[in-house]
Amino acid sequence: MSSLVGNRAVVLGGSMAGLLAARVLADGYAEVLVVDRDRLSGVTTARRGVPQGRHVHGLLARGQQILEELFPGFTEGAVAAGVPTGDLGELRWFFNGARLQPARTGLICVSAARPVLESHVRARVAALPNVTFLEEHDIAGLVATPDRGRVTGARVRPHDGEEVTIEADLVVDTTGRGSRTPVWLEEFGYERPAEEKVKINLTYTTRHFRLRDESILNGDLSINPVSTPSHPRGAFFSRIEDGRCVVSLTGVLGDSAPADPEGYMDFVKSLPVPDIYDVIKDAEPLDDPVSFRYPASVRRHYERLTRFPDGLLVMGDAACSFNPVYGQGMTVAALESLTLRTHLRKGTEPRPLDFFRDISAVIDVPWNVSAGGDLSFPEVEGERPLMVRFMNAYMARVQNAMSRDGLATRTFMRVAGLVDPPQALMSPGMILRALLKGGRPRPAASPRWAESRTESSISGDVRISGRS
Known part of the structure; x- marks a missing residue:
C-alpha cells in the first residue's frame, strides 16, 4: 500500500478474526492495537474467551490458502512444529452411515488444535512492528463524536485498574457471537441489525x-x-x-x-x-x-441498515456465527480479511455499509450451505423455500453418490472447502453421477x-x- 489510511486502528477481540483483521490493517495504519480480555502471549491452550477452543476445529482449504497468502510459509512452519496435514478428500469421511470413496483433491487439511493454530497465527501477527496486543483488558464500550456520526475509539478496563479511552481512526469489532455492537448502535440512536437464526x-x-x-x-x-x-x-x-x-x-x-x-x-x-x-x-x-x-447459527444483516457510524466495522462471528460442524468460521473470517484488504487498497478509510455489503456476499455461500444443511433436519424450525427443499434432496443424492464415486467426493470437498463455487455441484457430470449413483448409500458398518x-x-x- 503506497500510503497510510490512518494513524491507529483498534481491533476488539484477539481470536482468529481479530488476528487476521490486524494483519491486514497493519498495511494501512501506522499502529494497530488488538484488545482482548484474556492473556494471549505464549498461550497454546483453550482460553476462557474461546470456550469452543477445546473442541475439534476445521480450517477449510480456502482458509489454509489465505493463511499461506497472508503469512508466507505458514503451512511449512506448522508442519515443522509437529502439526499433521493431509489431503481433505483422503480423510475417512462418512455420510448417512456410509464411507465416502476417497479422492485426492489437492487441498491441504491442517490438523491442529484450535489454540495451537491460533498461536501460530498470533506469533506471525505479533512479529509485525506496528501491531501491539493489549491483553487482559475488558471492553467497556465505544466512544463517538457528539452527533454519534463517527466512532472515535473504545473504552477498555484492565482487570486490575481504571477504565481508559483509546482513541482510534477505525475500530473493528471481532468479539464473536457475543458482540455488543447491536446494543451500542441502539445507545447511539441507530437501528440494530436484523438477525436470522x-x-x-x-x-x-x-x-x-x-x-x-x-x-x-x-x-x-x-x-x-x-x-x-x-x-x-x-x-x-x-x-x-x-x-x-x-x-x-x-x-x-x-x-x-x-x-x-x-x-x-x-x-x-x-x-x-x-x-x-x-x-x-x-x-x-x-x-x-x-x-x-x-444453540443456533446467527447472521446479523448489517448490510441491510441504511445508517451506520463511520469508523466502525464488524467482522467474523460478530457478523455471522455458523454451526461449527461445517468448519466455516475461521475460513469466512479469512475471506472477510481479504475483503477488508481490498477496501484499504483504495487508499481511504473503509465505508462501513459498502464493506458490509461486500462481506455479505462472502457470507452468502457458506451460510446457505450450513443453514440449508441444518434445515434438512425436519425438527429444525425455519422456512424451507422450494430451492432449499430441492437442494437438500439433491445433496442427499450427491452424498450417496460419494459412497461409490471418488470424483463426486473430489468435487464436493472442493466446494465444501470454499475453493470451488457451488455451481461445480450442478455441472452435467455431477448431475449424472447423482442420478445414476445417488440411490441408497453403500453400507459402511457390518x-x-x-x-x-x-x-x-x-x-x-x-x-x-x-x-x-
Missing part, C-alpha cells in the same frame, strides 16, 4: 487421547461420521500435534454425549460406524470429557456392529428424532 441446539463433547499404537489408523489423519437426518449422532476424530488425538462427539436437537467417561464411550458405541470406537477403546485418555453447547450398539444409544436415536 437457525436453531440446531448442537452440543460438542470432547476428549483427548494418546493412542497406544498409531498403526490402528492405517495412516489416516481423521475419521468423521458426519451428523445427518438419517444418522443424527456424529463425531470428529483427528490426529493433532504432539502425538495426541482429539474426539468431538456431536449431538443435535438437544441430544448430547454425556461428560462422564462411561457415558462418553456409550455414545461412541452409538455412532453409525465402529471406526472411532475401534481406535480409542484401548487408547489412553488425557483428560475428562468437556461439553460445549451451540450388521454385527449395528446389533451391538447399546440399548441406551438406540433409545437416544429415537428421542432425538422427535418420535419418543
